[in-house]
Amino acid sequence: MSNVKHETRSVKRETRNTQHATRNVTGLTLLALAILFTGTGFVSLSLVERGYVAWGTLWPAIVLGGASLAAWAVLRRWLPAGDPLLLPIAALLCGLGLVLIARLAPNFLGRQVLWVVLGLGAMLAVALLPPAPYNLRWLQRYRYTWLTLGLLLLSLTLLFGVNPSGYGARLWLGLSRLYFQPSELLKVVMVVFLASYLAEKRELLAVGGTRIGRWRLPPLPHLGPLLLMWGFSVVLLGWQRDLGAALLFFGTFLAMLYAATGREVYIWVGMGLFLVSAIVGYQLFDHVRLRVDAWWNPWPEASGRAFQIVQSLLAFAAGGVLGQGLGQGYPIFIPVVHSDFAFAAIGEELGLLGTLAVVILFAILVYRGFRAALAVRDTFAALLATGLSTMLGLQALVIMGGTLKIVPLTGVTLPFVSYGGSSLLISFVMLGLLLRISAISEEAGHAQ
Amino acid sequence: MRSNIRRLVAILLAGFLLVGLTAGYWQVIRAPELLSRADNPRLVIAEQRVQRGRILDRNGAVLAYSRVNDDGTTERVYPYPEMVHVTGFYSLRYGVSNIEATYDDVLRGLSGRPALPALIDNLLHRPQIGFDVMLTIDAELQAVADAALGDRKGAIIVLDPRTGAIMALVSHPVYDPNRLDEIWETLRDAPDTPLLNRATQGLYPPGEELEELGAVGELEEIGELRELEGIGELGELKGMVTPLQMALVTAAVTNGGQVPDVHLVQAVQDSSGHWHEPVRVAPRAVLSPSTADRLRATMILNGEELSGMTIAGKTGTAQVSEEGQLPHAWFVGFAPAEAPQVVIVVLVENGGDGGRVAAPVAREILEHIFGINNP
Known part of the structure; x- marks a missing residue:
């Protein structure tokens, strides 16, 4: 009897291993395509700019290829159950970003390549450490430590914040010539904290509370974090002029709260609060008013306050369906195109086909993240995956929507694509966590 | 919790769909309109x-x-x-x-x-x-006409009355189109209006001697030079004509009252290198044949001999209203008188007497055309 059981188990394990092997080969194929795409991009840039293929200019593609293949090999060895699509998608987006930076802001290319490599390292670290059994207790247990560290870093920017470009929002902490944006780190920390908090308190938040008309308000003491988050977003909005981050934090927070409790009232109340703070912000702060006005009707001020968004739309229009070709359009007319307007540059040079490809890549990435959330049995892990996927998805939506005049422009980066070290590093950390969660669910699913 | 998460997935995917559709909206539907905006660099x-x-x-x-x-x-x-x-x-x-x-x-x-x-x-x-x-312009002839007019303000038109082809079209003063961006401000405000094309747009009184010809030119819509701008605004001033109109009336005079389709462009090339002649308009009658013949006879009578060839023509001296200014000097003619190949109009702005000022200019040009060497 026990022999039969043992055999069944070993057969199961074998099937599982075969499945993992197949999936990993698929992952490798996709990764190879992503690297090929990046290489082709650099070749075509070289052809456009010099008229011949200068092999020396292809090094970023080679570094990206080498580093991501190494990461794939490490994951195959130590995390074979992880989602095989995540790494190729991130590599493709990074490769596209490197091509764009080489074309639009070549000075930053070296630094971005370095950040990609560091990011892949960070991804492996959070995906693999500590080693099996895969769980995330270390994250869940010390939530207040993480939160305190994150907030501490952020408050340091309030005191010592700088902006590497010398003007604009001072969101960075500088250490000699390296700059890091604590609000980026805080994105992960906040999701971890909320996932941990909600995993514990969700029962309490989901039931009971004071009744007002049709709705029941949740028990007031447990509303603390909601108000804390709201206050926090307002601080970000007002003091740091970081509209984008405020929007992301709050949106992700509401999504996680809803995922944990299923109570729509949180969403409505939260959106109401956000609306109120948005209106107040519009009245109080020039920079908020400017962005909202430029979004609502940019045309009368096309050469003035709405210059950026109008130039962005012109770039999209210039791309048409097929695009002008890499290096052959003029997205350079948009100020700071390499970070905030990377999507518009894609629109002009790669056309509607390029923009749709990027949108679909992000949709798949987010979908795969949620898939891990749905598959995993551990509540904390599920909420964490939900939060991370929402955060990544919202960030992509907010900046793509901003350059397309769907929402007001906010200075967030297009994950993996835009220039920006902290953002890239943190995106990879989030990817690493998603990889790990997907592996947990995969393992658990097969153990049943 | 799963159904909540599924709902979130749906919301985010709807967001991506919206972004994709909006990209299509700007990149395809609104693209032509956006790209034609004047502020598109x-x-x-x-x-x-x-x-x-x-x-x-x-x-x-x-x-x-x-x-x-x-x-x-x-x-x-x-x-x-x-x-x-x-x-x-x-x-x-x-x-x-x-x-x-x-x-x-x-x-x-x-x-x-x-x-x-x-x-x-x-x-x-x-x-x-x-x-x-x-x-249809002959650059060599144009240079001769240009030199004949010299530094004086005015206009010269030489055309073939049989076809309406303009062989020379001079308007003074000129400006250098190679340096337009530097000189534009000066040109626009210059008192001698170099931007004005005097041959086709300059309106002048025809003077007593040329009144009958001028009246035809003024009243009749005698064909227009579509290739140059501003023609539509002619004839607004009573009793005023352009040198081009005078040339066309003269062409009609030599053609029994028919005015040919005046043109500047002989042919245009296509992508395969072939030349195509633009579509021409049939000659139109602006004078009765009898009037044309009478005017023709008068001009031949007034003409002069040039190395055995008769040049038909008429000079005009048009008084101007401005105090202390010389009258405009006109010469209108054709040659050879018996079988006209060339119609010529010379106008010298505030030049003085037509016979003494305009006619010698015309003579110089005709000498060049018919290969007559100066004594």
């Missing part, structure tokens, strides 16, 4: 890269061409700057005029090119190459 860049076709005279002399710089931008060059009133100018800042304007589509290669190759060229960012335009 791509328009200037695209314009700088168009290799406009050349403007040639009837013998193939190059009157205007585009030089390609190392960076792919082009520059318009006018080897005969004094012919600006024929060629017109091409400027990124101030637009186009005359032939550069009316044949813009041909010169920039928009017309006369099949749609598919044009699309492929555009897709591959090949430079847009325009087609050549050949004029």
Whole structure:
């Protein structure tokens, strides 16, 4: 009897291993395509700019290829159950970003390549450490430590914040010539904290509370974090002029709260609060008013306050369906195109086909993240995956929507694509966590 | 919890769908309108890269061409700057005029090119190459007429009354279209109005001697030079005519009252290098044959002998209203008198007596045309 059981188990394990092997080969194929795409991009840039293929200019593609293949090999060895699509998608987006930076802001290319490599390292670290059994207790247990560290870093920017470009929002902490944006780190920390908090308190938040008309308000003491988050977003909005981050934090927070409790009232109340703070912000702060006005009707001020968004739309229009070709359009007319307007540059040079490809890549990435959330049995892990996927998805939506005049422009980066070290590093950390969660669910699913 | 998460997935995916649809909206549906906006910097860049076709005279002399710089931008060059009133100018800042304007589509290669190759060229960012335009102008004759008028303000028109082809069209003063961007402000405010094409747009009283001819030119819609601008505004001032109108009436006089289709462009080239003559309008009657014959006879009577050839013509001296200014000097004529090949009109603004000032200019030009050497 026990022999039969043992055999069944070993057969199961074998099937599982075969499945993992197949999936990993698929992952490798996709990764190879992503690297090929990046290489082709650099070749075509070289052809456009010099008229011949200068092999020396292809090094970023080679570094990206080498580093991501190494990461794939490490994951195959130590995390074979992880989602095989995540790494190729991130590599493709990074490769596209490197091509764009080489074309639009070549000075930053070296630094971005370095950040990609560091990011892949960070991804492996959070995906693999500590080693099996895969769980995330270390994250869940010390939530207040993480939160305190994150907030501490952020408050340091309030005191010592700088902006590497010398003007604009001072969101960075500088250490000699390296700059890091604590609000980026805080994105992960906040999701971890909320996932941990909600995993514990969700029962309490989901039931009971004071009744007002049709709705029941949740028990007031447990509303603390909601108000804390709201206050926090307002601080970000007002003091740091970081509209984008405020929007992301709050949106992700509401999504996680809803995922944990299923109570729509949180969403409505939260959106109401956000609306109120948005209106107040519009009245109080020039920079908020400017962005909202430029979004609502940019045309009368096309050469003035709405210059950026109008130039962005012109770039999209210039791309048409097929695009002008890499290096052959003029997205350079948009100020700071390499970070905030990377999507518009894609629109002009790669056309509607390029923009749709990027949108679909992000949709798949987010979908795969949620898939891990749905598959995993551990509540904390599920909420964490939900939060991370929402955060990544919202960030992509907010900046793509901003350059397309769907929402007001906010200075967030297009994950993996835009220039920006902290953002890239943190995106990879989030990817690493998603990889790990997907592996947990995969393992658990097969153990049943 | 799973159903909540599924709902979140749906919301986010709907967001991506919205972004995709909006991208399509701006990149396809609204693109043509956006791209034609004047503040689209791509328009200037695209314009700088168009290799406009050349403007040639009837013998193939190059009157205007585009030089390609190392960076792919082009520059318009006018080897005969004094012919600006024929060629017109091409400027990124101030637009186009005359032939550069009316044949813009041909010169920039928009017309006369099949749609598919044009699309492929555009897709591959090949430079847009325009087609050549050949004029009826004879650059050599034009230079002679130009020199004959000298520094004086005025206009000269030489045309073939049988076809309506203009062989020379002079208007003084001229300006240099190669330097337009530097001199535009000065030109616009200059008291002697160099931007005005006196041959086609300048309105002058015909004077007593030419009153009958002038009246026809003024009253009748006697054909128009579609290739140059501003024609539609003529005839607003009572009793005033342009030198071109005088030339056309004279052409009608030699043709039994029929005015030919006056034109400046002999042929345009297409993408395969073939030349096409623009569509011509049939001659129209503006005078009764008897009136034409009477006027013709008068002009022959007033004419003079030039090395065995009779030049028919009439001079005019038109008084001007301004105090202390000399009258305008006219000469209107054709040659040879018995079988006219050339109609010539000379106007010297505030030149004085027509016979003494305008007629010698005409004589010099006709001597050149008919190969008569000065004694």
